[in-house]
Amino acid sequence: MLVTVSDFPGVLRVGDLEIAVTVSDRRKSVRLTVERDASVTAVVPPQVSRVELAQMVEAKRAWLYGKIAEKRDLGEPAPDKELVSGEGFLYLGRSYRLRVVDSGKVRLIHGRLELARGDGAKDLVDWYRRVGQPWLTRRIQPWVTRMGVELTGLRVRPLGYRWGSCSRDGQVNIHWATMQLPPSLIDYVLVHELAHLRRADHSAEFWQIVKRALPGHQDYRERLRRTGNDLWLPEEGR
Numbered sequence: 032m033l034v035t036v037s038d039f040p041g042v043l044r045v046g047d048l049e050i051a052v053t054v055s056d057r058r059k060s061v062r063l064t065v066e067r068d069a070s071v072t073a074v075v076p077p078q079v080s081r082v083e084l085a086q087m088v089e090a091k092r093a094w095l096y097g098k099i100a101e102k103r104d105l106g107e108p109a110p111d112k113e114l115v116s117g118e119g120f121l122y123l124g125r126s127y128r129l130r131v132v133d134s135g136k137v138r139l140i141h142g143r144l145e146l147a148r149g150d151g152a153k154d155l156v157d158w159y160r161r162v163g164q165p166w167l168t169r170r171i172q173p174w175v176t177r178m179g180v181e182l183t184g185l186r187v188r189p190l191g192y193r194w195g196s197c198s199r200d201g202q203v204n205i206h207w208a209t210m211q212l213p214p215s216l217i218d219y220v221l222v223h224e225l226a227h228l229r230r231a232d233h234s235a236e237f238w239q240i241v242k243r244a245l246p247g248h249q250d251y252r253e254r255l256r257r258t259g260n261d262l263w264l265p266e267e268g269r
């Protein structure tokens with residue numbers, strides 16, 4: 032195969048992966064990125080050939096697939112909301128109108144979400160985290176038992192565009208934005224993360240574990256993908 036310096040820019044196909052490649056004089060090594068929309072891009076130094084890049088992509092295939100699956104979890108965020116009375120916010124799948132009051136902590140009362148004048152998105156995000164912590168800690172317990180995994184802790188926090196993450200020591204992190212979902216979809220997020228305590232990747236074995244705990248998981252996954260687009264995800268909470 033003829034390899035020249037003019038291999039790129041262009042599109043490189045490796046198996047079912049399609050990689051948009053650009054060239055940068057300033058780069059000394061290849062940078063592979065899975066973008067927010069789950070597309071893959073590469074920035075390469077001028078002398079890198081298609082063959083070399085294809086080998087590199089092959090070597091990182093598992094990592095790339097994992098990243099792509101993650102990015103597809105949480106879709107593009109909905110346009111930002113205005114923090115004014117009447118604006119709707121989701122909590123456990125239901126919409127509640129915001130009521131701006133003179134003072135006090137954020138709270139859900141009489142079917143209204145109260146926010147003090149002068150408070151911002153950060154305060155609302157903190158509220159989701161505060162109510163989410165005990166709610167999710169309780170909700171995950173039956174799944175832990177059912178799936179026979181070892182959970183050492185659950186934390187509610189911002190996680191970028193991912194629903195959840197977990198660490199090898201059995202800690203599960205759940206995005207606070209998850210609290211906007213209906214409970215049935217939250218269950219899917221929890222099961223997904225617990226399954227990762229057994230398998231770190233998104234292999235067939237991983238999906239088997241999910242399926243055993245939650246038959247019909249593909250349906251949940253699809254619904255989650257669609258619902259993910261409607262969620263509020265302000266910069267302050269990413």
Ligand SMILES: [Zn+2]
Nearest residue numbers: 100223227233
């Ligand atoms: Zn996953």
